[in-house]
Amino acid sequence: MDILLGEFYNKNYLDFSNKDLLALEKFIISLPDDKLYECFIGKENWPSELSISLLNKLNIYSKKIGLKNS
Numbered sequence: 001m002d003i004l005l006g007e008f009y010n011k012n013y014l015d016f017s018n019k020d021l022l023a024l025e026k027f028i029i030s031l032p033d034d035k036l037y038e039c040f041i042g043k044e045n046w047p048s049e050l051s052i053s054l055l056n057k058l059n060i061y062s063k064k065i066g067l068k069n070s
């Protein structure tokens with residue numbers, strides 16, 4: 001999962017707000033690998049504390065790399 005998060009971060013870091021960065025650190029990085037993968041594929045919901053902007057970025061990224069149906 002480090003690869004997925006690393007690539008997601010690298011592709012979006014210029015667009016992250018400070019709030020997004022804090023949410024990534026607090027709610028996403030701390031997820032166990034299996035839960036994180038289930039969020040990326042759409043089997044589990046992302047943590048509800050995430051901003052709409054960050055949720056949109058995560059969902060768009062998931063679709064672009066083929067983990068989630070478009």
